[in-house]
Amino acid sequence: MQKVAAAMSELARVLARALAENLGCRGHFFAEDCGESTCFLRLNRYPPCPFFQTTFGLMPHTDSDFLTILHQDHVGGLQLMKDSKWVAVRPNPDALIVNIGDLFQAWSNDVYKSVKHKVMTNWNAERYSIAYFLCPSYESTIGSCTEPSHYKKFTFKEFRKQVQEDVKRIGYKVGLPRFLL
Numbered sequence: 001m002q003k004v005a006a007a008m009s010e011l012a013r014v015l016a017r018a019l020a021e022n023l024g025c026r027g028h029f030f031a032e033d034c035g036e037s038t039c040f041l042r043l044n045r046y047p048p049c050p051f052f053q054t055t056f057g058l059m060p061h062t063d064s065d066f067l068t069i070l071h072q073d074h075v076g077g078l079q080l081m082k083d084s085k086w087v088a089v090r091p092n093p094d095a096l097i098v099n100i101g102d103l104f105q106a107w108s109n110d111v112y113k114s115v116k117h118k119v120m121t122n123w124n125a126e127r128y129s130i131a132y133f134l135c136p137s138y139e140s141t142i143g144s145c146t147e148p149s150h151y152k153k154f155t156f157k158e159f160r161k162q163v164q165e166d167v168k169r170i171g172y173k174v175g176l177p178r179f180l181l
């Protein structure tokens with residue numbers, strides 16, 4: 001597991017840097033602000049579910065990070081929103097999926113879009129996925145790399161707090177629109 005984490009961590013950093021430099025922005029931001037102690041790896045287990053047609057494995061959401069590197073097994077169930085339609089991601093255990101998160105969307109001033117995704121359950125098979133989340137420290141300020149910015153500056157801590165408050169009060173994550181200027 002340590003080797004998987006190290007490989008995903010390196011890949012996330014290389015990609016974040018390349019995506020930042022592609023915008024003409026300095027890419028070492030991620031090395032400075034996203035240390036090993038603020039990023040995390042999550043193992044998701046989805047047990048078989050008899051009510052698979054109506055039950056989410058994971059509710060529709062965007063990730064609250066810069067970038068997510070995802071590995072899924074052969075079972076399938078991941079879907080992402082493309083042109084207002086849910087599209088199933090073909091399971092391929094030999095491939096990694098890269099999802100842009102909310103922070104990269106804000107940082108890139110909407111050039112890169114945080115992708116909405118969900119996981120459907122399966123009636124007879126157990127499913128596993130491994131996700132590596134590239135996150136900054138709670139104190140890091142997220143601003144846009146180009147002006148004029150679409151979003152007010154916020155710390156990662158403020159973002160997380162707002163998400164938690166929204167989930168508690170209205171039942172779902174509003175996310176970036178809360179920080180639009």
Ligand SMILES: O=C(O)CCC(=O)C(=O)O
Nearest residue numbers: 044063072078119129131
């Ligand atoms: O299990 C998956 O394929 C997706 C996991 C995911 O979206 C997450 O952990 O945020």
Ligand SMILES: [Fe+2]
Nearest residue numbers: 061062063117
């Ligand atoms: Fe996710």
